[in-house]
Amino acid sequence: MMKPLEQLVRKNIWSLAPYSSARDEYSGKEAHVFLDANENPYNEPYNRYPDPLQRELKSALKKVKGVPEENIFLGNGSDEAIDLAYRVFCNPGRDNVVSIAPTYGMYQVCADINDIEFRQVLLDDNYEMHADQLLAACDDHTKIIWICSPNNPTGNSLNRDEILKVINGFEGIVIVDEAYIDFAQQLSLRQELATHPNLIILQTMSKAWGSAAIRLGMAFASKDIINIYNKVKYPYNVNQLTQQQAMVMLKDPFEIDKYVKILLAERGRLMSAFQDLPICEQVYKTDANFFLAKMTDAQAIYDYLVDKGIIVRNRTRVQLCHNCLRVTIGNRSENNELLSALRQY
Numbered sequence: 001m002m003k004p005l006e007q008l009v010r011k012n013i014w015s016l017a018p019y020s021s022a023r024d025e026y027s028g029k030e031a032h033v034f035l036d037a038n039e040n041p042y043n044e045p046y047n048r049y050p051d052p053l054q055r056e057l058k059s060a061l062k063k064v065k066g067v068p069e070e071n072i073f074l075g076n077g078s079d080e081a082i083d084l085a086y087r088v089f090c091n092p093g094r095d096n097v098v099s100i101a102p103t104y105g106m107y108q109v110c111a112d113i114n115d116i117e118f119r120q121v122l123l124d125d126n127y128e129m130h131a132d133q134l135l136a137a138c139d140d141h142t143k144i145i146w147i148c149s150p151n152n153p154t155g156n157s158l159n160r161d162e163i164l165k166v167i168n169g170f171e172g173i174v175i176v177d178e179a180y181i182d183f184a185q186q187l188s189l190r191q192e193l194a195t196h197p198n199l200i201i202l203q204t205m206s207k208a209w210g211s212a213a214i215r216l217g218m219a220f221a222s223k224d225i226i227n228i229y230n231k232v233k234y235p236y237n238v239n240q241l242t243q244q245q246a247m248v249m250l251k252d253p254f255e256i257d258k259y260v261k262i263l264l265a266e267r268g269r270l271m272s273a274f275q276d277l278p279i280c281e282q283v284y285k286t287d288a289n290f291f292l293a294k295m296t297d298a299q300a301i302y303d304y305l306v307d308k309g310i311i312v313r314n315r316t317r318v319q320l321c322h323n324c325l326r327v328t329i330g331n332r333s334e335n336n337e338l339l340s341a342l343r344q345y
């Protein structure tokens with residue numbers, strides 16, 4: 001059972017009176033003379049402040065994601081939603097969070113910035129998570145559990161029943177980062193939102209949607225959590241150009257299915273070619289647009305590739321990833337270039 005939200009949210013945030021912008025106070029459509037926001041009447045269409053709550057965009061996202069607008073937060077990348085979680089829930093110097101490890105580095109960086117203890121629970125040798133271990137790492141001051149599925153840098157989806165065990169067994173907030181869900185066989189947890197008020201799901205336009213440059217991240221959660229996120233965020237956190245370009249992408253959501261299909265086919269081809277390389281010892285199963293491969297000597301192979309102008313991610317110093325390279329799936333010619341370089345190593 002989740003603790004009451006009031007007990008989980010920092011006291012100062014719970015009682016915070018948010019900044020009220022001109023656009024918050026008047027957002028009707030009928031008016032035609034806007035002299036309320038100290039904007040410049042010239043230089044259209046860039047002269048006006050954007051919608052602080054991105055209503056048009058959320059309405060388009062609702063259709064694609066099947067999540068009501070009131071359950072959507074949009075931010076400057078998922079990174080904003082990650083940082084906000086600390087600022088909303090965690091008292092610096094007092095609270096802690098629990099996370100799987102290895103995983104995405106931003107959870108720890110934001111914990112460190114906000115002076116929050118970061119407790120790591122190692123995955124097992126198959127990169128699987130065990131709910132009871134995560135729950136055992138929690139105490140009265142644990143506000144958040146971080147789960148990433150499909151996980152970065154390991155690539156695998158975590159067991160859905162184990163994730164649900166964590167959500168059901170924890171009194172605080174569980175954040176499941178689904179940045180790679182569009183590539184996955186595993187279903188999103190979006191349908192679980194209505195029945196799990198302590199769940200926050202993160203998604204992004206940076207990966208399958210091919211829009212890393214525009215910086216648009218999403219958090220799906222209860223209306224109460226979204227309302228608190230909205231009062232803590234910068235008033236105009238998602239700029240107009242980003243909102244416009246996201247609308248363009250959302251007009252044709254089936255385009256994304258094409259990207260995904262091609263990338264998954266290329267992933268299969270690249271992974272089996274890696275399996276045949278004498279310098280590759282193991283290719284790990286993946287549900288994302290990248291895979292992890294254990295090499296004979298990750299550092300030397302990484303340096304060799306850099307020398308040829310080909311950059312992969314060296315994860316050899318990450319826990320449980322000794323001698324591993326993380327390879328993002330590129331287009332056919334990029335993937336071929338990588339393979340021919342490795343065959344000549």
Ligand SMILES: *Cc1c(COP(=O)(O)O)cnc(C)c1O
Pocket residue numbers: 076077078079080104148152177179203204205206207212215216217
């Ligand atoms: C790439 C990635 C993101 C995306 O972050 P943005 O700020 O939305 O670009 C989020 N989580 C994980 C685990 C990632 O790998």
